[in-house]
Amino acid sequence: MKRLIIYMPLLAIVAGMLVTGCSSKAKTNNEAATADTLQLPVLTLNTRDTVLQKSYVADIQAQKNIEIRSRVRGFLEKIYIDEGKQVKKGQLLFKLNDQEFKVNLSKAKAALSNAMADAKATELEVARVKLLVDKKVISKSELEVAESKMNADKATIEEARSMVQSAEDQLAYTYIHAPFDGIIDRIPLKSGSLIDEGTLLTSLSDISSMYAYFSFPENEYLQYIRKKESAPGQTSDKVKLVLADGLDFPYQGEIETVEAEIEQKTGSINFRAKFPNPQKLLRHGATGKLFISTKADSVIMVPQQSVFDIQDKSYVYIVDKDNKLHMQAFLPQTRFSTYYIVKDGLKAGDRILFQGAQNVRDGMIIKPRKMAKDSLLAMK
Numbered sequence: 001m002k003r004l005i006i007y008m009p010l011l012a013i014v015a016g017m018l019v020t021g022c023s024s025k026a027k028t029n030n031e032a033a034t035a036d037t038l039q040l041p042v043l044t045l046n047t048r049d050t051v052l053q054k055s056y057v058a059d060i061q062a063q064k065n066i067e068i069r070s071r072v073r074g075f076l077e078k079i080y081i082d083e084g085k086q087v088k089k090g091q092l093l094f095k096l097n098d099q100e101f102k103v104n105l106s107k108a109k110a111a112l113s114n115a116m117a118d119a120k121a122t123e124l125e126v127a128r129v130k131l132l133v134d135k136k137v138i139s140k141s142e143l144e145v146a147e148s149k150m151n152a153d154k155a156t157i158e159e160a161r162s163m164v165q166s167a168e169d170q171l172a173y174t175y176i177h178a179p180f181d182g183i184i185d186r187i188p189l190k191s192g193s194l195i196d197e198g199t200l201l202t203s204l205s206d207i208s209s210m211y212a213y214f215s216f217p218e219n220e221y222l223q224y225i226r227k228k229e230s231a232p233g234q235t236s237d238k239v240k241l242v243l244a245d246g247l248d249f250p251y252q253g254e255i256e257t258v259e260a261e262i263e264q265k266t267g268s269i270n271f272r273a274k275f276p277n278p279q280k281l282l283r284h285g286a287t288g289k290l291f292i293s294t295k296a297d298s299v300i301m302v303p304q305q306s307v308f309d310i311q312d313k314s315y316v317y318i319v320d321k322d323n324k325l326h327m328q329a330f331l332p333q334t335r336f337s338t339y340y341i342v343k344d345g346l347k348a349g350d351r352i353l354f355q356g357a358q359n360v361r362d363g364m365i366i367k368p369r370k371m372a373k374d375s376l377l378a379m380k
Helices: 002-036 099-134 140-172 218-230 373-378
Strands: 039-044 047-069 074-079 092-096 175-177 182-184 200-217 235-243 253-258 268-276 287-303 308-310 313-319 325-336 339-344 351-353 367-369
Touching (some): 047 325, 200 218, 200 287, 218 268, 287 325
Parallel strands (some): 039 367
Antiparallel strands (some): 047 287, 074 092, 092 175, 235 253, 235 287, 308 313, 313 325
């Protein structure tokens, strides 16, 4: 008994030391776990009104652009304009050597004069024969022969007149005028060049207003038309143009026409927008991007950096009340700029991981970090 009394205090001391050691170790592990918890930004989703902008590649063309070609063969005698210059409607641009065409016109006029003289003589002959027939000096068949010759002479006159008109046209074609106001393109030939009928002399562009052609995918075209019909104020025909240097064109355009058919190979349909061009900044053949704005009311927007894709499905990490992460699939309605518009799978009030998805896993606990003011402003 005495021996048992001696060892009891020792056992109590040892037990106390063990309990204290375990407690200290557990406390140390908890502190380490807290220290290892990632602190990441978390965003609370809300509905908001916004304006969606969709971009399309634009092919920019002058409202009038024609090739100016020679209508006759000859030597290019004179060039009255220079490349890149503005010209007015009716202004003389080129002149071909016209000596040969003047000669042809003189011949045609001479042939017309001869035909008219012959017709006059035949007309007098018909009158004489008719008088003889009336007096029964000659038979009626003689009159018929004379009248036939007179009709033939009249046809010869008409043919001669057409030859004169053709010669006059040919002579006029040696003077080439601007059909409308515009800017002259490159002039490949020089004075003295021998040119054939149909030779390209230059091109002329009227760039006071410009057309921008762009293609709508069929599904977007249907959405555009339905939204325009059901809610006229939601979709505007006004469009913005961004030029090849990345700067905005200073004037808005307006959608004017839609083609009648959907291209079967591409599944798209072409639209045409018209832009004013008072400063002549836009030129025929330029490229750019068109932006069409559409109002979207009470939508949920998810930042692109919050989303990750697995097998063609879009996911975010939902943060629950215990700050635990859960993978959540959602269905995007559309994507614009750096955001997704949510169609299904997420709702207002959900907390999602704003960024850092590549560093976490499903079921992981994080420490939410309040987002900076600048980031919040960027979401508006």
